[in-house]
Amino acid sequence: MERLSINGLYVDVNDEGYFKFSDVWTKDIAKEVAKNESIVLTDRHYEVLNFLREKHHEGVPLSIRKVGKSGIVNIREFYGLFPGGPLKVSSKIAGIPKPVSCV
Amino acid sequence: MKKLLIIGAGTAGTMILNKLYKKLNKKEWEFTIIDKDDAHYYQPGFLFIPFGIYEPKEVIKPKKDFIPKDVEFIINEVEEIEPIENKVMLTNGTKVDYDLLIIATGTIPIPEETPGLMEELWYKDIFDFYTYQGATKLAKKLETWEGGKFVINIAESIIKCPVAPLEFAFLADAFFKEKGIRDKVEIIYSTPLSGAFTKPKATALLSNLLTEKNIKVIPDFYLESVDNKEKKLVSYDGLEIPFDLLVSVPVNMGAEMVDNSNMGDEDDLNFIPTDKETLQSKTHENIFVIGDATNVPTSKAGSVAHFEAEVLEENIMSYVQGLPLEAKFDGHVNCFIETGFGKATLIDFNYDTEPLPGKFPFPVIGPMGLLKVTRMNHYGKLIFKWIYWHMLLTGKKLPVSTKMSMAGKQQSA
Numbered sequence: 001m002e003r004l005s006i007n008g009l010y011v012d013v014n015d016e017g018y019f020k021f022s023d024v025w026t027k028d029i030a031k032e033v034a035k036n037e038s039i040v041l042t043d044r045h046y047e048v049l050n051f052l053r054e055k056h057h058e059g060v061p062l063s064i065r066k067v068g069k070s071g072i073v074n075i076r077e078f079y080g081l082f083p084g085g086p087l088k089v090s091s092k093i094a095g096i097p098k099p100v101s102c103v
Numbered sequence: 104m105k106k107l108l109i110i111g112a113g114t115a116g117t118m119i120l121n122k123l124y125k126k127l128n129k130k131e132w133e134f135t136i137i138d139k140d141d142a143h144y145y146q147p148g149f150l151f152i153p154f155g156i157y158e159p160k161e162v163i164k165p166k167k168d169f170i171p172k173d174v175e176f177i178i179n180e181v182e183e184i185e186p187i188e189n190k191v192m193l194t195n196g197t198k199v200d201y202d203l204l205i206i207a208t209g210t211i212p213i214p215e216e217t218p219g220l221m222e223e224l225w226y227k228d229i230f231d232f233y234t235y236q237g238a239t240k241l242a243k244k245l246e247t248w249e250g251g252k253f254v255i256n257i258a259e260s261i262i263k264c265p266v267a268p269l270e271f272a273f274l275a276d277a278f279f280k281e282k283g284i285r286d287k288v289e290i291i292y293s294t295p296l297s298g299a300f301t302k303p304k305a306t307a308l309l310s311n312l313l314t315e316k317n318i319k320v321i322p323d324f325y326l327e328s329v330d331n332k333e334k335k336l337v338s339y340d341g342l343e344i345p346f347d348l349l350v351s352v353p354v355n356m357g358a359e360m361v362d363n364s365n366m367g368d369e370d371d372l373n374f375i376p377t378d379k380e381t382l383q384s385k386t387h388e389n390i391f392v393i394g395d396a397t398n399v400p401t402s403k404a405g406s407v408a409h410f411e412a413e414v415l416e417e418n419i420m421s422y423v424q425g426l427p428l429e430a431k432f433d434g435h436v437n438c439f440i441e442t443g444f445g446k447a448t449l450i451d452f453n454y455d456t457e458p459l460p461g462k463f464p465f466p467v468i469g470p471m472g473l474l475k476v477t478r479m480n481h482y483g484k485l486i487f488k489w490i491y492w493h494m495l496l497t498g499k500k501l502p503v504s505t506k507m508s509m510a511g512k513q514q515s516a
Contacts (some may be wrong), residue, residue, distance in 0.1 A: 015303065059379055061400040063260045064325050064339075065354075066297060066370035075325070079340045085323035087260075088297050100301035101265045101294075102402045102436060103309065103450055103458055 006032040018091070018098045021058065025095030033093045037082075041093075045081055047072045049094040056096040062087060063099070105423075108191060108201035110181050110360075112138035112166045114146070114496070115394025115408035117206030121498030122416040124171050127423070134174040135199060137191070141166045141178055144235055145491055147405065147484075150267055150441070152238035153230075154278045155246075159239050161488075169496045181208075183363040186387045203389050203423070205415070206375060208358035210263050210395040210403055212237075216354040217258055219329035228334065229349045232271060233263060239326045241350065245278070250287030251347030255278075256336055257294045258356045259328045262373065263395055263403040266450070268292070268352050269299055270441040275350075276316040277443030291323040293336065297424065302457045308474045312442060355403070357396050374398035379454070380431040382415050383422075391415055391422075401434035401454060409495060410435040413505040435507040437463075439484035447480035449473050453507040462511035462516055466502040470511065 004011045006029050012020040021024065029042075030049060034041045040079075041049075049069050055062055064087050068075035080090040087099050107123065109116045120136055127134075148162035166455045170176050180194045184206075212233050214221040220229065230244060231237035253275065257268050272292050279285040292299055292313075299313055299320045300306040313320055327339045329349070336344040357373030366386070367373040376385040377397035384390035393415055394408035401407055410432065418429035434454030441447045449471050450458035462470040471480055494501060 001126070059400055060368070060398060061261055063370065065259060065372070068370075069370045075327075075339050082239070083340070085297055087295075088323070099260060099296065101260070101296050102438070102452065103266060103269070103300050103302055103305040 004033075014091075016098060019095040022053065022095045022097075025053070030093050030095065033095075037089055037093065039082065039089070039093070044073065044077075045090075045093075048078065048081060048090055050097060052090060052094040056094070062091070062096075105202040106133050106135065106200060107203045107205070108132075108199060109136045109207060110138075110184075110191065110207045110359075111207035111209060111394075111396070112136050112170065112176070113143070113207060113209050113394070114174075114405050114491075115209070115412065116158065116205070116395075117143070117166070117169050117496045118409060118412040118498055119205055119207065119393055119415055120170065120174065122412055123419060124174065125498065126416060126420055129485055134171075135177060135183060135201075136170060136174060137177045137193070137199070138166060139177060139178070139180040143169065143496075145488060146182055146233075146238065147264070147491070148488065149232055149238040150270055150274065153232055153241040153245055153271075154274050155242060156274075159235065162235070164492065165319075180488075181360045183360055184366065184390075186364070186390060189191070189389070201389075203419070204387075204391070205419075206361075206384075206390065206392045206396050207394050207408075208361065208396045210355045210357050210374070212263075212353040213356045214351065214353040216356070217326055217328060219331055220258075220351060220353060222312060222329075222331050224329075224331045224334070224349075226409075226478075228347065229329065229351060231351050231353055233267070233352065244348070248348060250279075252286050252289050252514060253289065253348050253350070254291045254293065254336065254344055254346035255350045255352075256324070256326055256344070257296075257352045259372075260295050261374075261403070262352055262355045264438075265402050265404075266438055266440045270293075271350065272318050273312065273316060273443040274441055276318060287384070290316075290318045291321060291344065292318050293324040293326075295325040296322065298322045302452075304460060305458050305474060309448065309476075312476070316443070361396070368398045381418055381428040382411055383418070383428060383433060390420075391419065397433070401433070402436045402438070404436055404438060405491070405495075406437040407435070410437075410505050412442075412498075413500075433506050435505065437503065439480055439487065441481065442476050445481050446476050446478055447484050448476050449480045449483065451512075452508060456507060456509075456512075459512040459514060461513040464508075465512050473512065 151157035168180040361373040379399040395403040
């Protein structure tokens with residue numbers, strides 16, 4: 001386990017930078033995590049992040065498709081907001097675990 | 104008389120029927136099960152068909168062989184569930200009532216969801232292997248295929264038997280080597296996830312298999328469409344993968360009747376919102392859901408349906424007596440992963456614990472190596488076919504714990 005220092009606060013993360021505990025998340029912490037991914041967060045980003053956190057909290061498995069059907073962004077916009085691997089990048093910034101398969 | 108109705112006579116539906124048939128009082132309960140046809144497929148066997156390891160006939164038996172004689176077996180398709188009236192409507196308009204409903208309608212690949220996937224190259228140069236038809240047609244194709252770019256693509260992150268595409272890649276490597284054409288085949292594995300392995304311990308212990316077998320992984324590739332003219336896959340962010348032969352794992356969806364009944368999840372994949380511990384529907388208390396049809400955050404796999412059936416049996420028995428639902432499903436999954444050349448590895452995990460290395464205690468057969476590639480694990484996988492037909496479907500108790508156990512697992516490795 002590693003610790004990320006954000007604005008004087010310490011956040012426990014795993015080897016890949018995903019939060020150990022999603023409840024320490026705040027918008028300000030997200031902003032700093034996003035900086036490491038070269039992303040400047042806008043209101044659109046936060047809408048997606050809040051959606052992901054809400055679904056994670058409900059225990060629902062997440063997918064790019066689910067975000068695309070959320071009514072917040074379509075899949076292309078999702079890629080535009082979080083380039084590369086949008087779900088893995090946005091999950092990291094949202095303070096929730098990395099989307100994984102079973103192995 | 105009260106009526107128990109089960110929709111779906113696949114792995115999950117048949118298992119739970121046989122368990123409850125032994126437990127519920129037959130003076131009080133009538134049993135009905137509905138499925139659209141009478142063919143029961145041993146789905147784990149589909150993986151072996153393309154490589155000629157299993158004959159197609161080995162994986163089919165009549166469903167009615169596994170359904171007790173005095174259970175009403177309706178062969179018809181369900182149009183929709185009317186949960187307020189406690190009725191199910193069939194496509195021919197007939198209505199079937201229930202007091203207690205169990206939905207076990209599973210998931211199937213829907214290639215139509217991806218533009219270009221099911222067009223002129225379908226079953227010519229593009230195949231699936233999760234269906235009887237796809238697996239048998241691919242077997243024919245591979246008999247004469249001479250080599251080229253062999254692309255395995257996973258279209259969506261939530262799929263049935265998530266390890267099968269990886270096993271398919273390993274078996275393909277072995278198949279082409281044994282055929283003497285491995286040097287003419289480039290094997291590419293493309294996935295919407297961050298890698299072929301995504302969990303830390305499994306990645307550390309097994310990802311060398313991919314380099315060893317010269318399988319190229321293209322991660323974070325989320326398929327938008329297939330270009331039939333140019334023979335290439337195109338992702339949402341504009342990346343392209345050319346192919347000569349495409350083996351696709353299409354988008355997986357739950358049954359259409361889930362959508363018709365407005366019972367699906369908001370991502371319109373037709374998976375039913377289900378309590379991840381009790382397996383009760385989140386919207387109707389006399390409806391329970393089992394197997395691939397649920398939206399619970401664990402793998403869609405036969406072993407999961409089996410562990411769920413043990414929990415559901417207990418909860419249904421509590422439910423009919425008006426008692427609280429005390430049995431809790433922990434997300435337990437147990438899967439053998441074929442790695443080719445008569446060897447396999449084994450994973451065992453749940454909602455909270457990732458696959459860990461160590462030994463898995465298997466009564467009678469002996470301990471199996473977790474996250475280790477062994478011949479014993481391969482025999483385990485083969486023996487499983489017999490267990491499936493003779494013990495699992497008939498609802499017999501297997502000597503494997505329903506809840507995941509830490510016995511034999513190493514936490515720091």
